[in-house]
Amino acid sequence: MINVEKAQLEKLNQSMQHVMRVARTHVLSKMGVQLTVAEKTSRRDLVTNVDHSNEDFLVQQIRQLDADAHILAEEGRGDQVKTMRGHVWIVDPIDGTMNFVHQRNHFAMMVGYYVDGQPTLGYIYDVMADKLYAGGPEVGVTLNGQPLAAPADLDLADGLFGASAPLLINDRFNMQTVIATSLGARILGSAGVQIGQVLAGELVGYLSYLRPWDFAAGRVLAESLGLVMTQVDGTPVNMLSSGAVLVATKRAQRAVLAIVK
Amino acid sequence: MINVEKAQLEKLNQSMQHVMRVARTHVLSKMGVQLTVAEKTSRRDLVTNVDHSNEDFLVQQIRQLDADAHILAEEGRGDQVKTMRGHVWIVDPIDGTMNFVHQRNHFAMMVGYYVDGQPTLGYIYDVMADKLYAGGPEVGVTLNGQPLAAPADLDLADGLFGASAPLLINDRFNMQTVIATSLGARILGSAGVQIGQVLAGELVGYLSYLRPWDFAAGRVLAESLGLVMTQVDGTPVNMLSSGAVLVATKRAQRAVLAIVK
Structure with a gap:
């Protein structure tokens, strides 16, 4: 700055x-x-x-x-x-x-x-x-x-989770267990709309394969509200690369990282 | 009447x-x-x-x-x-x-x-x-x-399809092939909201396990707009029973019924 x-x-x-x-x-x-x-x-x-x-x-x-x-x-x-x-x-x-x-x-x-x-x-x-x-x-x-108030730091088990259909159907990253642990899956087909729902506390997390323009804005907003955005293995996102990206509350992130493989 | x-x-x-x-x-x-x-x-x-x-x-x-x-x-x-x-x-x-x-x-x-x-x-x-x-x-x-104008009679391959996560994950009724044939899955967690999307032409169909109060209003509106609502095997819905219910355009319904098993 x-x-x-x-x-x-x-x-x-x-x-x-x-x-x-x-x-x-x-x-x-x-x-x-x-x-x-x-x-x-x-x-x-x-x-x-x-x-x-x-x-x-x-x-x-x-x-x-x-x-x-x-x-x-x-x-x-x-x-x-x-x-x-x-x-x-x-x-x-x-x-x-x-x-x-x-x-x-x-x-x-x-x-x-x-x-x-x-x-x-x-x-x-x-x-x-x-x-x-x-x-x-x-x-x-x-x-x-x-x-906008920071959303409550809810656990994965206490909220709905945003998914992408291909990851869910193919059980990539153990996504089906992530969903089974959560209160349910929501799939809307827009990273922007779904990351917005995480910011608003409507979802405890969202995991999808994303490109830089899909997650760049969301990372700024999410981190400003005490949420976390990382790659699916927990490492930092690379702003110039595509990959499986997780945005979530801190507690939901820990729960998801313990499930993904 | x-x-x-x-x-x-x-x-x-x-x-x-x-x-x-x-x-x-x-x-x-x-x-x-x-x-x-x-x-x-x-x-x-x-x-x-x-x-x-x-x-x-x-x-x-x-x-x-x-x-x-x-x-x-x-x-x-x-x-x-x-x-x-x-x-x-x-x-x-x-x-x-x-x-x-x-x-x-x-x-x-x-x-x-x-x-x-x-x-x-x-x-x-x-x-x-x-x-x-x-x-x-x-x-x-x-x-x-x-x-409200009747939605276009689009085929399954030409539109998005409303699903439920349990049916999709467990591939009930060949749901994964239904989705693969469509342009993609959308899951919102409310029959009312998703049937509304079918009425509005935002989805070519929606298939979920529903109870009478989940589909009674939607059947009236859907049939009034030239859409069809049946059980997943193509037989009429029973207004006093629960079951897997499909609401769709006529063309999408034919395509889905040819896939489900």
Whole structure:
């Protein structure tokens, strides 16, 4: 946090919340017309014209706010980011594109901001529920501008757990035992929406195979609220790599790590 | 429909929507205070003071609207209903009680009305999303008072599918192949919320082990919109029995029935 004073951070946080709200209005206006949908790697890996236009908008806005920004963005409109040194912004313009296309609901936009590798600001916007989680360790976390209380440190056995269907079906990492220990599985198909539920205390944890833009914003917000995010073996997440990532209360994390294999 | 004229039905439909909205305000006001939670058959089968008070309210209101009502209600505040003859109302005051208790979100209230066994009126209220699905075959289906269009008759391969975690984990009815054929699984833990998603076209189908109050309202609404609800073997649902119930588009139903075993 050497180069960024708290007052600047507060101002940046307000500006970024405004950017996210404007981005939402753009996305909503485009949802009324026909989407252009393309498959990336499979019929389950989609990209639309709205992913592209929203990424363009977010990248442009971030560059206006931070001349030193290095931007890692899902659809490739940002920079080639190979190090977390300096100001790194990680952008997911539409998280849960499958839901966006087939449900017009249950998707999120996410932005994470790291300074020399330190989680600094994060934004998760559950677009249709109109829930914007925003903030960081220095400025605090808000939901739609109101301070968000840290969720209770519940154990795995005392809460619902967010899963991904492929991990659950294939029992990867002993996921079926994780679920059997919890009060039940919930699968929504959007990392942003489900990490938002962990922040809100609706889930005690969430485990899925994630890419950097799926978890960068969530890590900032989760750690600011006393939650933990690690790889599934308990080691720190690598912000520039994909992997199985667990975000959870401290107690639920310990319980999950004792079960996974 | 011998004893109920259309004008009466329209009036009853308006009255019941009002009842549901009043019930919602009661539930919301009680959520701010401590819930009293009891286990019914297990730690995953809960009942709260709000289930009881809301059932009392709904049963009382239905009796005021229909002197001939026979009421089957989840928590037992209604009548002993052993036949579908006459006016039968089927009530679930809080569907997804686990979500209600642990998420304060993602739960529904449901009422279904049958006349001599014929689906006549149905209500699914996703309380926190404030989405009230209402109506029936004679009066049409509305979402928050606006006409709801029938969802597109999509095939299983072209949509997301609503599942229950126990059926998916244990591969009951070949559920894992159903999911693999679809675009993906979604698990929300409330029949009301997930049937609402099928009505809205967000899911092409939903399969779960359900009790009469879980599917009575949904059957009325689904059939009114050209969707189908049957047992998992394709035979008609029995309104007074529990079982594995499938609600889906016509095309998705055919695909699922060809997979289940």
